[in-house]
Amino acid sequence: MSDKNVVKMSPFQAGGKLIATIVILVALVLLGTQSFTIISAGHSGVVLQLGAVQPKVLQEGMHFKIPFIQTVVPMEVRVQKSEMSQTSASRDLQTVSTTIAVNHHLDAENVNKLYQQVGLEYNSRIVDPAIAESFKAVTAQYTAEELVSKRSEVSQKVKEVLHKKLSNYNIILDEINIREFTFSDEFNRAIESKQVAEQQALKSKLDLERIKIEKEQEITRAEAQAQALRLQKQEVTPELIQLRQIEAQLEAIRKWDGKLPSVTGGATPFINVGTK
Template sequence: MKYTKSIISGLIVIVIVVLIFLSGTTVASGNRGVLLQLGAVKPTILTEGFHFKFPFIQTVQQIEVRVQKEESTQSAASRDLQTVTTKVAVNYSVDPGAVNKLYQEIGLDYRSRIVEPAIAESLKAITAQYTAEELISKRPEVSAKVKDMLASKLTKYYMMLEDINIKEFAFSEEFNKAIESKQTAEQNALRAQRDLERIKIEAEQKIAQAGAEAEALRLKKQEVTADLIQLKQIEVQEKALEKWDGHLPSVTGGATPFIDVNGLKKE
């Protein structure tokens, strides 16, 4: 009888320990706990740490609320009917205060059921509003519109969009060649325009230089007077006398010939 009581007491202790063990649960860091009672979602949301629950009646489903990353590659048609393949990275998180509703209405596969389709739909809708060239030149604007539309879609399903980054726009080979040809033509046109401007400036400089030279010549002509001409003639004669060796030429090119006086004396 004594041993029977001891065994019963031991079993009771074991049962109590097991119940205590089953009554406790721990929610990991970066998660929230959805409390389920006999399969039904309760409004209580368990935060990080240790919590008590009714064993065999209540269970806890943990859902991550940290920022998650989703990368997607989607093909869509632009406004000018060019095929555009867009690679995008999306950062989002589950609303910590609505994990119970997310689990109840969507479940744990919210990424494939909500996030991926929302990204694809947003990219296709915004891409169709722009031409292929505008997608490149207005990339920040396109990214902002995709972000607004995607944020609106995720908010309906208890998720928050943190950020979006369009990594790449890829086009068909034919379109890439057309863009390259256009850029080459634009560069050639710009080069020709610069050459034309250079030639125009050089011509204007030559005209200005010729005008300056003509003006200088006109001023010099205004300075030439009869007195100045006489003075120049005197200067020339003085320089000639400085170089004269004292012998007169026999004949000059003038109307009256010079006669060699020394020769006449000898005769």
């Protein structure tokens, strides 16, 4: 081939061809990256096609999507914790405060519905208000004292009410934890006074029971002594009296030291105890 048939490209033409090649390669790479999406562990993907929520929900792993037409919004479906302080009124109009910790997670198969109805701010829009409403609705059914004595029952009722509210938005309630209730200073003083009065009443009752028992014991002892005296009186006979006298004289003889009394007159400590 002669040099006359070789078409030489100008530097400008060569540069334009190189740029075109680079643009095509970049477009292919961009097209490839836009054709796939990866859903991380603990998430589900909401598919949007030209802004419209699609019925299919993507789970963990790599998925194909239509480039520039479809976008995927990842939503976390792991257990989340919402903790907030709450103040409400009891049935007897006492102010009660506590802190509630709620564990919940999104329904992995229906995150598209939640996204369509609420969006990504479901905690502030749905979860927090539902916790407050459920707590107030339940505490209004109990007196302040019942809230303390029936704490497990109150917690279970709050859980039931909250579960119903959250399930309407495809949010699943796992567990709740209600910390110790606190009341106003006036109510605390009233409770303390009541406890003191109950303790004093219990002490008085125990004292009365003790006095009653002691009285019954004294009556029992007195009756026993009276019965013993009656029995002894029934058993006293002339022969018993004579026997007691002889026993007393024998005891005096055993104790005599052999000396006669120094006082003249009177009887000696001996009597005739011989046979008649």
